[in-house]
Structure formats: C-alpha cells, structure tokens
Amino acid sequence: EDQVTQSPEALRLQEGESSSLNCSYTVSGLRGLFWYRQDPGKGPEFLFTLYSAGEEKEKERLKATLTKKESFLHITAPKPEDSATYLCAVQGWKEAGSYQLTFGKGTKLSVIP
Amino acid sequence: DGGITQSPKYLFRKEGQNVTLSCEQNLNHDAMYWYRQDPGQGLRLIYYSQIVNDFQKGDIAEGYSVSREKKESFPLTVTSAQKNPTAFYLCASSTQRGGTDTQYFGPGTRLTVL
Numbered sequence: 001e002d003q004v005t006q007s008p009e010a011l012r013l014q015e016g017e018s019s020s021l022n023c024s025y026t027v028s029g030l031r032g033l034f035w036y037r038q039d040p041g042k043g044p045e046f047l048f049t050l051y052s053a054g055e056e057k058e059k060e061r062l063k064a065t066l067t068k069k070e071s072f073l074h075i076t077a078p079k080p081e082d083s084a085t086y087l088c089a090v091q092g093w094k095e096a097g098s099y100q101l102t103f104g105k106g107t108k109l110s111v112i113p
Numbered sequence: 114d115g116g117i118t119q120s121p122k123y124l125f126r127k128e129g130q131n132v133t134l135s136c137e138q139n140l141n142h143d144a145m146y147w148y149r150q151d152p153g154q155g156l157r158l159i160y161y162s163q164i165v166n167d168f169q170k171g172d173i174a175e176g177y178s179v180s181r182e183k184k185e186s187f188p189l190t191v192t193s194a195q196k197n198p199t200a201f202y203l204c205a206s207s208t209q210r211g212g213t214d215t216q217y218f219g220p221g222t223r224l225t226v227l
Contacts, residue, residue, distance in 0.1 A: 004155070031214075032214075032215075034215065034216075036218075041201075041221070041223070042220055042221065043117075043119075043203055043218035043219050043220045043221045044156075044203070044218045045218075046215060046216075046217055046218075049215055087155075087156070089156075091214065099144065099163075099207065099209055099214040099216075100158060100161070100171070101156075101158070101216060102155075103155035103156040103157075104155055105153060105154060105155045106155070
C-alpha cells in the first residue's frame with residue numbers, strides 16, 4: 001500500500017525566512033510525485049510533477065526536489081501570498097490502466113508580514 | 114477558458130436525502146475522479162472513470178454512486194446510505210496518456226448535513 005507522510009503539519013515563517021517542507025513516501029514503483037497548493041475553501045492547484053530521484057523543478061520562490069524516499073519543497077524568501085496548504089501525492093505502478101494518487105495530509109504554511 | 118467546474122459551491126442535505134454534485138470539464142480529458150476531503154486528512158478517492166460508460170470504485174465508495182454518460186460530465190450522488198457525508202468534495206480530471214498522469218482539480222463543493 002502506497003503511503004505519504006508530510007511534515008511539519010503546520011509551519012509559521014516570517015516574510016523572507018526561507019524553509020523546506022518534507023514529503024516522505026513509500027510506493028511500489030514511482031510513476032510520479034506531485035505537489036499541489038490549496039487555498040482555504042478552494043480546489044488544489046497543480047505545482048510540480050517529479051519523476052525520478054535527483055530531479056528538481058522551480059517556479060518563482062518554490063523549488064521541488066526528489067530522492068528515492070522523500071521530496072522537499074523549498075520556499076525561498078516567502079511572501080504572505082505564499083500562505084496556503086501544500087499537498088504532496090504519489091502515483092505508483094498499479095494494475096494496468098490505473099493512475100490513482102495517494103495524498104499526504106498536507107503542510108499548512110503561514111507567512112507573517 | 115478550459116477548466117473544471119463544480120456546482121453547487123455549497124449544498125445542504127437533510128437526513129435521508131440523496132443529493133447530486135455536478136462536475137463538468139472542457140479539457141477533453143479522458144479520466145475523471147471524485148475525492149472527499151475532511152479536516153486533518155488527506156484526499157480520499159471515492160470513484161474514478163477512465164472512459165465513458167465505465168467507472169471504478171475508489172477507497173471509500175460506500176454510500177456514493179456515479180455515472181459517466183458523457184466524456185465531459187461525471188456527477189456524484191451522495192445517497193442516504195452514506196453515514197457521514199459532511200465534507201468538501203473535489204472533482205479532478207486528467208488525460209491518462211503516457212506514463213505519468215497529472216490530475217487537475219475543480220473548485221470543490223462543500224456538503225453539509227443538517
């Protein structure tokens with residue numbers, strides 16, 4: 001059974017204070033690891049897909065990295081508008097034609113001005 | 114603009130009622146999904162459909178039903194058999210072409226049982 005654990009559950013940062021969010025996973029053959037951002041009362045917004053260990057992707061102040069056991073979402077010099085819940089999900093190789101995602105519980109990020 | 118729409122945004126249900134949540138996409142995606150989100154829990158898969166007129170149960174299908182009569186539409190019915198239906202419901206879609214498949218989400222429907 002695929003599992004995803006995100007830490008910390010909540011993180012408060014001062015504006016400009018860089019930090020990282022962790023996503024640890026176990027999966028029977030990784031097809032892809034996904035990061036989403038979710039604002040309160042809204043649907044998740046897709047950020048990144050990572051496919052293999054060593055891969056990195058960047059978007060504005062966010063950088064996602066992947067190893068064989070975990071992924072990190074690095075936030076550089078965050079701004080208050082980066083406040084949101086960040087969700088991690090994995091897609092493993094299952095029976096033919098199945099592309100199910102397994103989600104973690106998320107990390108709630110608050111950036112204080 | 115291409116995207117996924119869900120309606121209504123808020124829905125209230127009385128005990129013993131069935132209610133239907135709408136999900137429509139104009140992204141020409143083959144696959145569609147329904148998830149449930151509860152506070153402090155990860156998204157949990159209710160049902161998914163990879164092709165018209167076919168759908169599969171997810172991890173928590175009991176008390177729910179779906180149909181997929183058109184590629185663009187995947188409505189979810191929450192039946193009276195669902196004991197704790199109060200939650201945030203999310204619909205997603207994806208192309209399901211190639212080795213990895215990115216799911217894109219709609220804005221969600223918040224269902225409350227009165």
